[in-house]
Amino acid sequence: MNRQKLNGDMNHRAGGPSAKLETGIINHNTSSNHRRTKKRMGPSIQIRSLGIPRLPRRRPSRKEAVTLLIFRTIGVTIILISIIWFYLLYRIVTDFGGLKPSTEIIRPPVFNPHDVSRLEWLLKMRLEKTAPLLDVSHMDSPVFIVTYERAQYLERSLWSIFQHHPAHLLQNSGSLRDRDQSKTRIMGSPVIVSQDGDNSAVRAVIETYRNLFERKLGVPLYHIQHRQADIAQDSYSWSLSDWEVPYKKLAIHYGWALEQVFSGSAYLNRKHTCTVPTPPLPKRAIILEEDIEISRDFFSLMNATADILDMDDTLLAVSAYNDNGNENHVLDHKRLLRSDFFPGLGWMINRDTWEGPSNHPEAALKGKWPNGFWDDWIREANVRRGRQVLRPEISRSFHYGNVKGASDSDTAIKLSKIELDKIDVHWENEDLSYLDRTVFASRYWDRVSKAEPVTTDVDAKKLVAHKDVRVQYSDWKQFKKLAESFNIMTDEKAGVPRTAYEGIVEVRYGAGNYFIYLTPPYLNETKPADFGIKAWADLSKETLLQRLQITDKTDDYGFHW
Secondary structure, X not given: OHHHHHHHHHHHHHOOHHHHHHHHHHHHHHHHHHHHHHHHHOOHHHHHHOOOOOOOOOOOOHHHHHHHHHHHHHHHHHHHHHHHHHHHHHHHHHHHOOOOOOOOOOOOOOOOOOOOOHHHHHHHHOOOOOOOOOOHHHOOEOEEEEEOOOHHHHXXXXXXXXXXXXXXXXXXXXXXXXXXXXXXXXXXXXXXXXXXXXXXHHHHHHHHHHXXXXXXXXXXXXXXXXXXXXXXXXXXXXXXXXOHHHHHHHHHHHHHHHHHHHHOHHHHOOOOOOXXXXXXXXXXXXXXXXXXXXXXXXHHHHHHHHHHHHHOOOEEEEEOOOOOOEOOOOXXXXXXXXXXXXXXXXXXXXXHHHHOOOOOHHHOOOOOOOOOOHHHHHHOHHHHOOOEEEEEOOEOEEEOOOOOOOOOHHHHHHHOOEOEOOOOOOHHHOOOHHHXXXXXXXXXXXXXXXXXXXXXXXXXXXHOXXXXXXXXXXXXXXXXXXXXXXXXXXXXXXXXXXXXEOOXXXXXXXXXXXXXXXXXXXXXXXXXXXXXXXXXXXXXXXXXXXXXXXXXXXXXXXXXX
């Protein structure tokens, strides 16, 4: 026993197994106690060593935790939205700064600041690239559209113009930059929209298409406003019937807009999407209304006939419209005619027509423009002065507006049945030399005079499938009866039936190869010396009807211009 105790003491002193075991147990207990103390005390020992009083630590309540989570979520959301918006801005800037526009045509949503921000609207338009601005020095033939308050009609008209504008070919092919620009004419450029009044929906449409034309085609769009409040009250006769008031308002707006265009005042509005140099004064102008849609080759037709109009002072205008262009009465897509009747509805005049040619300054439309019924005024003998109009057999313009327009409902319905040509004719490649006044008169007389005379409309309808025929009329009552039978326009203005040439109205009845001609009595005699060449002759309505051997039995409505 003493030996065991002695051995134990010796082991303990010598650090033997028993001593090591005991020491390990003591060290382990000491280390565990230290960790428990440290865990329980935390950093308080260090805080006390710095002389800082210990603050009690408490866990946040559930409400506080939720609030903190909400604020963190909002912060992260704001950061993400900011990143997305900066990215989209970057895309817009880089896309609009490109060199070539997208070939895809997308009808744009109309900009409305109450519904969407400008940035969101631009994104919806999907304008992938900005087109380079076309050389404005060659924009001497603007197209201008008169509008009032029919925003939906205006949008349809502007979309039609945009779709078929010749600048598409120039931008996509680069032809304007690859050839001599002095020989390039950008027909229908710039675009001018003349607004009567201050309708906000109309302004939104104009703002939308300014961005589209300028960013997609490089064609400037000018917005001018004619404010009705500035019109003197005595410009109107408020005793007029309700149906007359729109005609008067339209006429006053038309006259003001034409002067703004030809004087260059329309170009004083500098609101554009980019810097636009001032275009030259127009040599000619194409006139449309907010309820007119154009064909694919409308601008090609205007371009091909512009020089003819400029060089032939016996022409008053070029029109894209055929008043009798019902689909059952037309066939030849490439045929143009001279006519004594001014159709309007998509027409072009040059500066000489507006300001008066140098040899006939008294014939200017400027300064004489009426306060009502402007189209009938142009058709008056003392205004037209025997000048003629070029028009196609198949219309290149379509009138679709029958709501809140100046035309009465019956007329609007008739106009809506006129066929719009779907064939794309490259008019610049066509030989139009036959439109020379003497050549056209000679050829037209030869064909009409050789047509077989018949006495009734029934006989005419039977024979026209095999040959040209002609039916005579000697007064307006007879003419109206025949016109109703053939389903064409029945009225006349200033002694000229619609579409007439020297009193002759042709009908391609059944859309065949032959014509029914409604002719005055003089066709039974030899060819008159002034057939087709009455320009600048001082002919009143009465004198004209005497030469055509037509008896006037219509009522004089007594319009005063």
